[in-house]
């Protein structure tokens with residue numbers, strides 16, 4: 457039995473993403489990784505952020521002490537995110553370029569970089585390993601490819617259990633069925649030995665199951681499933697909410713769900 461589901465439009469993706477991020481405790485870890493990596497880059501380096509979103513990530517790692525590049529290229533196809541990204545790029549204090557297009561395995565790389573990173577953007581690729589190898593080709597010798605991605609723990613099993621029950625009206629969009637486990641295996645099969653770290657991180661779930669927060673819960677689960685949760689069948693909703701409630705634990709008066717983050721790194725030979 458499959459349930460009809462309305463896939464998120466780009467506008468709805470941006471809204472649901474905002475709700476998800478507001479409850480995420482993993483961003484400090486992402487920022488720590490990027491501060492470390494950029495501090496290891498030489499002065500004057502060139503950086504490419506693939507799937508830059510609203511520009512919040514670059515703004516935050518620079519504010520946290522990351523090394524400012526001479527040139528920062530940001531790629532982002534979602535018009536809702538581009539508006540905010542343009543504002544952040546204008547304030548970075550280095551030369552910038554915005555590419556308003558999706559990245560892909562056959563994306564033509566017309567520049568080379570010392571650092572290319574994907575922060576939670578590989579979920580969109582039909583050929584994720586080929587996409588990473590395409591980016592790798594554009595690294596200068598000694599350059600670094602960094603992928604921040606969900607681990608095989610956290611919301612990954614939720615998605616892989618519930619997604620097959622949905623009959624989506626559109627097949628495109630973010631697909632959360634990909635974890636760092638498959639990415640690392642694919643890179644190893646392609647002959648690479650990536651540095652691979654999974655770190656514990658959490659989502660703050662305080663209050664979200666209370667009736668007064670139903671809209672927020674709907675947005676949150678819509679992001680997890682990349683489909684409109686408020687329009688789903690009652691039985692599906694009840695099962696999914698029950699799963700999430702059961703996965704929560706209380707730590708220091710906070711209700712949280714474990715959602716570990718992975719960081720994968722390759723250095724160009």
Ligand SMILES: C[S@@+](CC[C@H](N)C(=O)[O-])C[C@H]1O[C@@H](n2cnc3c(N)ncnc32)[C@H](O)[C@@H]1O
Nearest residue numbers: 506507508509513534537558559575576577580
């Ligand atoms: C989960 S968000 C992450 C945003 C930001 N990097 C962060 O870590 O907060 C994924 C981003 O990838 C963008 N995206 C969608 N399709 C893409 C593609 N084909 N290539 C690159 N980015 C894509 C989305 O629009 C979105 O902004």
